[in-house]
Amino acid sequence: MSVAFCGLELAHPVINGSGTFDAIAARRAFGDALDAAFPFSAFVSKTITLRPRAGNPPPRLFETPAGMINSIGLPNKGLDGYLTDDLPQLARLPVPLITNVMGATAEELSELVEAVGARDEVAAVELNVSCPNVATGLDIGAVPAELERVVSAVRPRTGKPLIVKLTPNTADVAACARAAEAAGADAVSLINTLRAMAMHPASSGSPPTPWLGARTGGLSGPAIRAVALAQVAAVAAAVDIPVVGMGGVATGRQARDVMRAGATLVAVGTESFRDPGAGGRIAGELAELEKACKTGQDRQLA
Amino acid sequence: MSRPLAPFGRRACRVTANDGVGAYRVLRVDDHDGPRPAPGQFYMLAAVERWGAGEDERPYLPRAFSYLRRVGEELHFMLEDVGPGTARLCELRPGEELWLVGPLGEPFGPPRGRAVLCGGGVGIAPLAALQDELDAEATVLLGFRDAEHAPGAALVRDARVATDDGSAGHHGRVTELLERELGDGVEVFACGPPPMLEAVRALCAERGVDAQLALEAGMACGYGACFGCVVATRDGYARVCVDGPVFDAASLGEVPAH
Numbered sequence: 120m121s122v123a124f125c126g127l128e129l130a131h132p133v134i135n136g137s138g139t140f141d142a143i144a145a146r147r148a149f150g151d152a153l154d155a156a157f158p159f160s161a162f163v164s165k166t167i168t169l170r171p172r173a174g175n176p177p178p179r180l181f182e183t184p185a186g187m188i189n190s191i192g193l194p195n196k197g198l199d200g201y202l203t204d205d206l207p208q209l210a211r212l213p214v215p216l217i218t219n220v221m222g223a224t225a226e227e228l229s230e231l232v233e234a235v236g237a238r239d240e241v242a243a244v245e246l247n248v249s250c251p252n253v254a255t256g257l258d259i260g261a262v263p264a265e266l267e268r269v270v271s272a273v274r275p276r277t278g279k280p281l282i283v284k285l286t287p288n289t290a291d292v293a294a295c296a297r298a299a300e301a302a303g304a305d306a307v308s309l310i311n312t313l314r315a316m317a318m319h320p321a322s323s324g325s326p327p328t329p330w331l332g333a334r335t336g337g338l339s340g341p342a343i344r345a346v347a348l349a350q351v352a353a354v355a356a357a358v359d360i361p362v363v364g365m366g367g368v369a370t371g372r373q374a375r376d377v378m379r380a381g382a383t384l385v386a387v388g389t390e391s392f393r394d395p396g397a398g399g400r401i402a403g404e405l406a407e408l409e410k411a412c413k414t415g416q417d418r419q420l421a
Numbered sequence: 422m423s424r425p426l427a428p429f430g431r432r433a434c435r436v437t438a439n440d441g442v443g444a445y446r447v448l449r450v451d452d453h454d455g456p457r458p459a460p461g462q463f464y465m466l467a468a469v470e471r472w473g474a475g476e477d478e479r480p481y482l483p484r485a486f487s488y489l490r491r492v493g494e495e496l497h498f499m500l501e502d503v504g505p506g507t508a509r510l511c512e513l514r515p516g517e518e519l520w521l522v523g524p525l526g527e528p529f530g531p532p533r534g535r536a537v538l539c540g541g542g543v544g545i546a547p548l549a550a551l552q553d554e555l556d557a558e559a560t561v562l563l564g565f566r567d568a569e570h571a572p573g574a575a576l577v578r579d580a581r582v583a584t585d586d587g588s589a590g591h592h593g594r595v596t597e598l599l600e601r602e603l604g605d606g607v608e609v610f611a612c613g614p615p616p617m618l619e620a621v622r623a624l625c626a627e628r629g630v631d632a633q634l635a636l637e638a639g640m641a642c643g644y645g646a647c648f649g650c651v652v653a654t655r656d657g658y659a660r661v662c663v664d665g666p667v668f669d670a671a672s673l674g675e676v677p678a679h
Contacts, residue, residue, distance in 0.1 A: 391642070
């Protein structure tokens with residue numbers, strides 16, 4: 120079930136969502152068995168920023184009905200730490216590497232894209248545009264005109280495929296996708312997490328205390344699957360560039376739904392927390408469904 | 422004690438027994454394909470059937486537990502029903518299946534002196550595993566809330582007990598028993614509720630005694646993927662799942678309350 124994506128030839132259509140799988144830590148836990156059974160056909164790094172970030176104060180997790188809210192805060196070693204420490208280790212993975220970067224300004228993003236794009240180990244670059252603009256306070260990716268301006272500035276800085284990770288926390292995600300396409304993006308990926316909040320279960324004071332250290336976070340898991348499907352379909356209908364669809368996918372059938380909505384690749388995120396091998400399992404289920412479909416054995420009313 | 426690696430992915434394991442010990446349950450699980458874990462390591466557990474649809478439609482994520490001991494090819498886990506995840510795990514019957522990922526995390530290091538084991542509540546689990554592996558007999562001090570929980574002490578050999586309500590053993594905190602044991606050449610191995618661990622850490626720091634603390638933290642994955650389980654150390658945030666759960670007490674600032 121190999122698939123072509125932005126000039127890359129991938130073994131199957133299932134990759135990971137940025138920030139949901141740390142291949143370096145997973146190697147510490149599982150050893151070489153990780154590489155032997157690597158669950159994704161390409162690996163997307165967690166978000167890299169220009170300078171190191173410690174991340175948000177704990178607690179960082181809250182379990183919800185069929186999902187979770189996280190407020191991790193993009194901890195990372197910064198660009199230099201990534202290039203020096205992480206990249207050599209990630210380059211040993213048996214699949215192409217996509218590096219995800221975030222910056223607060225077009226200049227920051229340009230610097231990051233140029234630096235990671237210049238490395239042979241990096242097959243493609245993904246832009247995390249769910250970062251508040253320092254001047255306006257709005258997420259760069261939430262406003263089509265702002266998104267187009269930033270992606271246009273970044274685009275010439277690398278010849279590698281450029282994927283724009285869209286935020287769902289916007290009025291018109293299709294308009295944002297069109298803006299990314301107009302600015303020269305090679306692909307778009309969605310959905311990022313939905314902004315969410317949880318009260319402290321023991322909170323009785325006034326004002327009430329949120330549970331998460333950063334007050335709000337992002338909702339993920341099966342709870343957002345139906346929202347993701349609608350946004351993927353809206354974006355796929357609006358652009359001609361390939362779409363990476365994600366949001367609560369936990370089975371091959373759900374992955375197929377996302378592809379039927381127009382996605383070329385499907386990313387798995389939160390399900391990997393429950394099942395480290397989820398990506399490989401879902402790719403296998405997807406291939407089985409494809410086979411069943413061809414032989415007419417796919418019975419919707421079974 | 423080098424760190425055993427987990428097989429990649431989750432595996433379905435059959436529950437062989439679920440016995441009550443006071444307010445606790447001891448779940449026995451057949452893990453004949455799994456490697457031998459090292460004391461202090463933990464597993465992520467989730468019921469294969471009916472994981473979800475409990476209180477608030479939870480649980481959704483697996484739950485992290487240190488193993489209590491490994492007997493033959495069976496893993497034992499000590500549980501207390503304190504929420505929708507533990508409630509479901511506590512009701513599992515022999516024959517039902519459990520998803521298991523592990524063993525995970527950094528285990529206890531070998532004792533650098535005379536070992537004193539200090540635990541509270543379900544935190545006694547990794548100490549039972551450690552006691553099974555130690556060459557020399559160690560002093561074991563356990564704290565429990567009340568008479569309902571104190572029977573948990575039977576899961577560890579030759580333990581001295583403290584209860585908050587005085588219903589069994591010493592009336593007071595387990596750290597009051599610990600204080601009398603501290604001296605030259607002692608190393609403390611502790612696991613328990615955060616306030617107890619913080620008391621152990623502060624006491625050992627004050628008395629200049631080495632201590633290894635097994636921390637607990639809510640975690641989504643257990644293998645370093647989610648970055649949700651961090652604890653503040655002197656070198657910044659560390660992930661309890663891959664950098665711990667066992668930490669040298671001197672590397673921690675303060676054990677946080679949650």
